[in-house]
Amino acid sequence: xxxxxxxxxxxxxxxxxxxxxxxxxxxxFNSVTTLEQLREALAKTDENWQLSLANGKLLMAVNQTxxxxxxxxxxxxxxxxxxxxxxx
Amino acid sequence: xxEMISVQAQDFDMATEYQALRxxxxxxxxxxxxxxxxxxxxxxxxxxxxxxxxxxxxHYPGMTEKALEDIVVSAREKWSLGKVRIIxxxxxxxxxxxxxxxxxxxxxxxxxxxxxxxxxDFLKNNAPFWKKENTDIGTRWVEAxxxxxxxxxxxxx
Numbered sequence: 317x318x319x320x321x322x323x324x325x326x327x328x329x330x331x332x333x334x335x336x337x338x339x340x341x342x343x344x345f346n347s348v349t350t351l352e353q354l355r356e357a358l359a360k361t362d363e364n365w366q367l368s369l370a371n372g373k374l375l376m377a378v379n380q381t382x383x384x385x386x387x388x389x390x391x392x393x394x395x396x397x398x399x400x401x402x403x404x
Numbered sequence: 405x406x407e408m409i410s411v412q413a414q415d416f417d418m419a420t421e422y423q424a425l426r427x428x429x430x431x432x433x434x435x436x437x438x439x440x441x442x443x444x445x446x447x448x449x450x451x452x453x454x455x456x457x458x459x460x461x462x463h464y465p466g467m468t469e470k471a472l473e474d475i476v477v478s479a480r481e482k483w484s485l486g487k488v489r490i491i492x493x494x495x496x497x498x499x500x501x502x503x504x505x506x507x508x509x510x511x512x513x514x515x516x517x518x519x520x521x522x523x524x525d526f527l528k529n530n531a532p533f534w535k536k537e538n539t540d541i542g543t544r545w546v547e548a549x550x551x552x553x554x555x556x557x558x559x560x561x
Binding site: 321323324325373377380381382396398399400401402403404 | 445461462463464466467470471492503504524527528529530531532533534535536545546547548
């Protein structure tokens with residue numbers, strides 16, 4: 317299983333803050349090996365997910381470190397998608 | 405190392421934090437630090453063209469602390485620092501409330517000034533916090549600003 321988290325305006329537009337996905341057994345995700353492929357597979361959920369995840373400014377993290385789409389995703393990982401940060 | 409990082413809903417007291425930076429049990433080290441630089445960020449009344457009455461701060465629990473720790477590690481690689489303290493608040497904050505505290509000590513002022521600035525510039529771009537403002541036209545998520553990216557880039561020379 318992987319855990320997928322969404323934050324801020326992305327969380328609101330998706331109406332979802334967390335997903336648990338079994339990469340191996342879920343047909344929609346069983347060919348996913350990278351973060352970009354995970355994003356593409358999630359975008360196929362429906363038009364809203366397609367639109368929300370198409371935002372080129374979105375940041376992605378694996379195991380709480382910001383990485384790019386080529387990062388491998390494997391069982392046990394915590395993945396997160398979120399907009400540019402605005403703290404401070 | 406004296407890393408003190410807090411992500412919390414409750415307010416903080418500047419005087420208490422300053423005292424903690426000045427005197428600690430590590431007396432040997434403390435008497436060698438001649439500089440304390442502190443920064444406090446507040447909720448401003450006007451942002452991106454609209455009046456603001458307050459905001460809500462969302463964060464990514466776990467990653468936030470890790471991101472702040474990484475920033476402090478990077479700062480310590482660039483400068484010789486004594487203590488570093490970061491407090492960032494989360495949840496509902498009203499106008500003029502304190503959002504963030506950064507405190508740095510060092511032997512001389514240059515390192516403390518620079519490191520405090522560096523920590524804020526990196527916090528603005530790398531720490532997973534998001535502000536949702538209450539404005540005169542309703543609530544809205546704050547957009548990340550290019551000037552924050554530019555401020556961070558100046559340290560990459």
